Structure formats: C-alpha cells, structure tokens
Amino acid sequence: MKILYHHRIASKDGQYVHVEELSNAFIEQGHELIFVAPSINQKTKFGHDGGIVTKLKKLLPQALYEMLELSYSIWIFIKLAVAIKTFKPDFIYERYNLYQPAGIWASKLFNIPIMLEVNAPLVYERRKYSGLALTWLATKIERYTWQNATHTLPVSRVLADYLIKAGVKEKNITVIHNGVNKHFLESLTPITSHEDKEEIIIGFVGFIHRWHGLDKAIEAIAKHKKKSLKLICIGDGDILPELKQQAENLGIKEKVIFTGLLNRKQTLEQIKQFDIALQPNVTHYASPLKLFEYMAVGCLIIAPDCDNIKEILTDESALLFNKNVKSDFVVKLNCAVEKFNTLINKRFEGRESLNRNSFIWQENTKNIVNIIENKPRDIE
Structure with missing residues (x-):
C-alpha cells in the first residue's frame, strides 16, 4: 500500500524510535511510504531536544506558543494536500499531537482514511507536566481530532478509555501496544x-x-x-x-x-x-x-x-x-x-x-494494514 506518514516530532528520542521502527516495518513488508514531518531529527544525534521548537516554547508566552502550534497546522495541511495530490496514498498514518487537526482536514477533503496513533492524552499530560494556557481550545481540538479519525490506535487499554470518554466509538478503536523488532x-x-x-x-x-x-x-x-x-x-x-x-x-x-x-x-x-x-x-x-x-x-x-x-x-x-x-x-x-x-x-x-501477544513491530504494521483493508469509510 501507499502510506502517507505524518508526525510532528522534532526531537530525537523515544518518540523518534517509535516512528523509525514502525516505518521500517512498513517498508520491510513492501509498502511505500512518504513523510510529512520535520526534517530536523534526521540530521541530529540521539537525545536532540528539538532545537528551535524547544527554545520557542521556553521563550514565548504559553498562550502565544499554543496559537503558533495551531497555526502551524495550516502549513501542514498545505504540505499534506500537495503530498496527497502527487503521491496518491491509500491512507494517512498520523501520530497524534496537540493542536494538530491538519490530518483530519486532509482526510475529509480528499476522502482518504486516516489512522490515528495515540500515545498520550495530551491535554491531560500537558496540563499536569508542562502547563496549558488554552485548555478549552486544546480540549475541543483534541476531541475533534480523535472523533473524526477513521480509526484510532491507542497504545494501551487505559488510553483507549480516554478516547471513549471523549466520544470515540468503540468500533473505531484498536489497542496496539508498542513492541520490539523481530530481527x-x-x-x-x-x-x-x-x-x-x-x-x-x-x-x-x-x-x-x-x-x-x-x-x-x-x-x-x-x-x-x-x-x-x-x-x-x-x-x-x-x-x-x-x-x-x-x-x-x-x-x-x-x-x-x-x-x-x-x-x-x-x-x-x-x-x-x-x-x-x-x-x-x-x-x-x-x-x-x-x-x-x-x-x-x-x-x-x-x-x-x-x-x-x-x-x-x-x-x-x-x-x-x-x-x-x-x-x-x-x-x-x-x-x-x-x-x-x-x-x-x-x-x-x-x-x-x-x-x-504480538508485541512485535512487524505484527503491529500487519494489524494496521489489515484494519484499513477491512474498514469501510463510515465516520459518522
């Protein structure tokens, strides 16, 4: 299949490992990938904190930084639209991030399924650990993003319960834990x-x-x-x-x-x-x-x-x-x-x-493709 992989990870840490393992497993199984993602982590050493993004977060007032996050989605939507027009993917695979509805917009406009990987309830997480200024807006966008994905892929059952409480239908949720490379x-x-x-x-x-x-x-x-x-x-x-x-x-x-x-x-x-x-x-x-x-x-x-x-x-x-x-x-x-x-x-x-228990990256990608091959486009 042709997969458009979208994420917003600028740091080179555990998140990057997840993306790398999963994308390599897709490629190993014969799928074709292109990325809409920051290029900075391809050029840095492991442990890099995201550079300018991290500096802006520290320097700017919190509300202003969050508005910049949301406005960044407009630029990402344009990039996704161009990629869809040229690559013609079978589906979008997105790693969920806060203030990032661009993937959903592209999915709806071009009628392409979007698989949304969810690693954390980011409104809850950022309020608790780093602070969140525009909680009402972040909550609204998080629920919109979760509810409008073709299918959501939380990494734990506990996290799946967050999705259900936010209004995501059980039929649109499949828990896929992280794993290890079979090789x-x-x-x-x-x-x-x-x-x-x-x-x-x-x-x-x-x-x-x-x-x-x-x-x-x-x-x-x-x-x-x-x-x-x-x-x-x-x-x-x-x-x-x-x-x-x-x-x-x-x-x-x-x-x-x-x-x-x-x-x-x-x-x-x-x-x-x-x-x-x-x-x-x-x-x-x-x-x-x-x-x-x-x-x-x-x-x-x-x-x-x-x-x-x-x-x-x-x-x-x-x-x-x-x-x-x-x-x-x-x-x-x-x-x-x-x-x-x-x-x-x-x-x-x-x-x-x-x-x-199929805690293997290669098995995870097989499950993801199987879901998309068998799932009708029935977002309500």
Missing part, C-alpha cells in the same frame, strides 16, 4: 540461568528524573556489598550529580555506572548485558518502549503493578511492586538480587509473551 528478538541467545555469571547487572534506560526513584535502587545495592552487583543507568537527567554523590557516599561508586546519552545501537548493546531491568515508575497510560526490549533480552523486570503495565506484564513474567507502597520497590529489588537464579521462569515467560 532483534531472533538475534538473541536463549535464556539460561547464568549460574556461571560473576556479576549481576541491574539496568535502567530513560531520562533520569527524581520520580524514577533510582536513589532507592542505589540504597538497595549498597546493602548487598558482598554480592557482585553493578547498576548501569543509560540516559541523562538533572539529578545525576546527586545520584553520583549518593553512590560515592555509600561506598559503591564503582558499582554504579552512568553512561549518559547513547545512540540507539549502543543502547541495545547495553540492554543485552542487563540481568535485572528497572521500570521504577511510569505514566498510567503509557506503553514503555524499553519494557519490550527488556522482555526480549530476558531480563528479570521490576515494574509497578498499574493497569497499563499489567496489559503487558503479569506476576508470571515480572516482579510487580505495589506503586502505593513506597518500600515495595526496594523489597522487589532485594528479592531479584537474592533469588535471581531461581526466578528464571519469569524471564522466560517475559520473552515468550512477546510473540504470543
């Missing part, structure tokens, strides 16, 4: 008990914020000084100096490694070394990309028992801690360290569930 999965060696390992490696990937609770992980490791442990933290964050100082104060500086930002290939190579993987916290609607890579490698995963995580992991495939009990994360981490070799079944089940 990466097939390249990995079988899981073993690692009884001959001299050192257990605990790993974390992500932008390191205070709410991740990595200070608790460092405290827990300090209590196992006789065990050969290492904590590898991949990513950047404003609390890194504090965490480094904490490790030094506890006498385990050599056991805690902060790699800083790594590119995609380097990150995957590091994850392959992980024995225990940490998902200390997560938004309640997300489908964390790194979680699927932890599963693929065969890590013993420690994650919160919130509903969106339980769509992916179970007590059979991970150590799930009670998010409402502050000490439970450390309890589960201590359990993982002390009983690592006896918990091999959880690691095996985590990897097996990837195929069983």
Whole structure:
C-alpha cells in the first residue's frame, strides 16, 4: 500500500524510535511510504531536544506558543494536500499531537482514511507536566481530532478509555501496544540461568528524573556489598550529580555506572548485558518502549503493578511492586538480587509473551494494514 506518514516530532528520542521502527516495518513488508514531518531529527544525534521548537516554547508566552502550534497546522495541511495530490496514498498514518487537526482536514477533503496513533492524552499530560494556557481550545481540538479519525490506535487499554470518554466509538478503536523488532528478538541467545555469571547487572534506560526513584535502587545495592552487583543507568537527567554523590557516599561508586546519552545501537548493546531491568515508575497510560526490549533480552523486570503495565506484564513474567507502597520497590529489588537464579521462569515467560501477544513491530504494521483493508469509510 501507499502510506502517507505524518508526525510532528522534532526531537530525537523515544518518540523518534517509535516512528523509525514502525516505518521500517512498513517498508520491510513492501509498502511505500512518504513523510510529512520535520526534517530536523534526521540530521541530529540521539537525545536532540528539538532545537528551535524547544527554545520557542521556553521563550514565548504559553498562550502565544499554543496559537503558533495551531497555526502551524495550516502549513501542514498545505504540505499534506500537495503530498496527497502527487503521491496518491491509500491512507494517512498520523501520530497524534496537540493542536494538530491538519490530518483530519486532509482526510475529509480528499476522502482518504486516516489512522490515528495515540500515545498520550495530551491535554491531560500537558496540563499536569508542562502547563496549558488554552485548555478549552486544546480540549475541543483534541476531541475533534480523535472523533473524526477513521480509526484510532491507542497504545494501551487505559488510553483507549480516554478516547471513549471523549466520544470515540468503540468500533473505531484498536489497542496496539508498542513492541520490539523481530530481527532483534531472533538475534538473541536463549535464556539460561547464568549460574556461571560473576556479576549481576541491574539496568535502567530513560531520562533520569527524581520520580524514577533510582536513589532507592542505589540504597538497595549498597546493602548487598558482598554480592557482585553493578547498576548501569543509560540516559541523562538533572539529578545525576546527586545520584553520583549518593553512590560515592555509600561506598559503591564503582558499582554504579552512568553512561549518559547513547545512540540507539549502543543502547541495545547495553540492554543485552542487563540481568535485572528497572521500570521504577511510569505514566498510567503509557506503553514503555524499553519494557519490550527488556522482555526480549530476558531480563528479570521490576515494574509497578498499574493497569497499563499489567496489559503487558503479569506476576508470571515480572516482579510487580505495589506503586502505593513506597518500600515495595526496594523489597522487589532485594528479592531479584537474592533469588535471581531461581526466578528464571519469569524471564522466560517475559520473552515468550512477546510473540504470543504480538508485541512485535512487524505484527503491529500487519494489524494496521489489515484494519484499513477491512474498514469501510463510515465516520459518522
């Protein structure tokens, strides 16, 4: 099929990884893609924050910046119209963003189906984490965009409930979780008990914020000084100096490694070394990309028992801690360290569930194409 892929990602981070994996899977299966998207992330290193876009967001009054976001949709609509006229796509695939109704306008004008991937309820998210000035307008446009898509593709069932509450019909919703590349999965060696390992490696990937609770992980490791442990933290964050100082104060500086930002290939190579993987916290609607890579490698995963995580992991495939009990994360981490070799079944089940639940990028694209091939154009 001919697919017009539309997104507004200027940064080069986890969002970019999602776009890259999905688009490569489409191409691998013989589909033809063109993009209407910022070109800046093609020219920058992993971890780039979006450049001028991020600077404008910091400098301008919030309401003015949001009006610029909305006006940008006019320019995007023109670009989409030109692309549709020249490329003649079978459908538009769009990654939802706030103040971005241009894809819906193009879909309606040219009578082309639009598949809308939804990764977050952005009105809620921006109000909570970065602020939103024109909430009434943002809410109206978000509902308009969600309701008028041919089909919506939220990444979790929790997120699907947001769509339903906003008025999207259940028949126009299919939950498609994130996943892992099947070639990466097939390249990995079988899981073993690692009884001959001299050192257990605990790993974390992500932008390191205070709410991740990595200070608790460092405290827990300090209590196992006789065990050969290492904590590898991949990513950047404003609390890194504090965490480094904490490790030094506890006498385990050599056991805690902060790699800083790594590119995609380097990150995957590091994850392959992980024995225990940490998902200390997560938004309640997300489908964390790194979680699927932890599963693929065969890590013993420690994650919160919130509903969106339980769509992916179970007590059979991970150590799930009670998010409402502050000490439970450390309890589960201590359990993982002390009983690592006896918990091999959880690691095996985590990897097996990837195929069983189709948490594979290539399967995601097959599902998307199957939906569009079998769905009538019946937006009401």
